[in-house]
Amino acid sequence: MSSLNFFLPQYQSALGTVVHATPVVEAIKRTLPQARLIVASNGLPAQVWQGNPHLERLLDTPSPLNDPVGAIRAVRNAKLFGGEPYITLLTTGNERTKITLAALLAGRSQRIGFAVHGALLHQHLRFDPALSQIANNLRLIEAADITSAAAWPTEPRLYPSQQHSFAQQVLGNLHFPRIALATQTSATQRKSWPQQRWVELAHTLRDRHTAELIFIGAAAEAEAIDAIRTQIRFPTTSIAGKTTIQQLAAVLQGCDLGIMLDTGPLHVARGVGLPAVIIAPAWSPVHEWLPVDNPRYRILKNADFPPPVPEDYVIAEVGVAEVLAATEDLLASARPTAAAKDKTPES
Structure with a gap:
């Protein structure tokens, strides 16, 4: 070197x-x-x-x-x-x-x-x-000829500590569990999950766990997110298009769990160690982008085929019951992050 x-x-x-x-x-x-x-x-x-x-x-x-x-x-x-x-x-x-x-x-x-x-x-x-x-x-x-006896880190990492006050504004009045939902992806990616399944999932999470739901995404996705939220019969929160990356990371750091498509906010969630259920498309190899064999994550991929992706493809092969089972599994074992973080001045 x-x-x-x-x-x-x-x-x-x-x-x-x-x-x-x-x-x-x-x-x-x-x-x-x-x-x-x-x-x-x-x-x-x-x-x-x-x-x-x-x-x-x-x-x-x-x-x-x-x-x-x-x-x-x-x-x-x-x-x-x-x-x-x-x-x-x-x-x-x-x-x-x-x-x-x-x-x-x-x-x-x-x-x-x-x-x-x-x-x-x-x-x-x-x-x-x-x-x-x-x-x-x-x-x-x-x-670059750098060698080490230890294994390289394999998880990404973001450092949003300076945005704690913003996260408090978003999450301060929400009880636990706080679940972040990334329901949208780029229209060119064909990674969507049927809208009605998000609605059914939301109601079941509320009924079983009194969960607070925080929708995340880009400004261009806010309208599609609101189309889901208007069908949900209890109040939810959306910060789509309202955050910087660091602010989004701070909010996710204060959540208990994410349920997400394979999209940009998922990687931010991974960067702050948020456990997540990932609804994955059939055409994308999981090893390229997703945290394979990491106990903090459950990757749900029930079909497998190579590109090109059909024009009408949605991830219909992943059902609500399977997402709920993975969610409850993670909620039972997840770290007590949000409650603990709210009590620490440095968070």
Whole structure:
């Protein structure tokens, strides 16, 4: 290894790819406590990295995808690591050629990672579809010649402690259990669960557990979420489109459980260790994005077929009874997070 300085450009367009890059910096700092790490980012990816204690600096720059000259200038002006040698690590989701070129032109470094044009890197890694997104990213550390006797961390992590007051505003009057629901995904993903099943699930959770339900999602999903909520005969809460990523993470940290589709907020929930029932589509391999063999999660996938996805596909093969059984299993064994956190001043 030629340096203890590491630079990570983070300009991913998908929330999950940003969240799944966070184990890289934790693994480096665990192995090399003296290492210095800088992330350059903006917009949504930067929100994921806010408050991360493993970073020396979170550098706010224009995105190379929109303003490559501005991004290069910002990194050059930052004088990374005081001019010392450094290694640039390009995680999955940053394969775009403009990002690779910006990393090349922003300063002299050893460039390792994923790219469309591998010749622009000193070490080019090809994505291995047999591995998860996280496992693919952790290959960067081995490529940088960092070795450890301990296992690398395999869970992503967010640090929303500065947003505790926002979470209190949302959750303060809600009793336990508090269950977060991520009912929507991108229309292009075809990962939906029938609307009426969400309604039936909500009523049963209320009847059996007097559960408080908090709907989460993006602003573009708020209308579809409200279409479900209007059919529910008790009050629910929606924060769809009303939070930053850090605020969402803080709210999820104060919940007891999530019931979620395979979508961006699920990865945020995973980043704060929230147990969850995951309703998974038949066409997506579970190992790539989901927490396989983790006792905090129940992954419900009752069919399996490769893409292309049928135009009319919904996850009809997963029933309400199965989701309820998995929910009750997790509620019985879940950590007493929310009640305990509300009593601690540092949370």
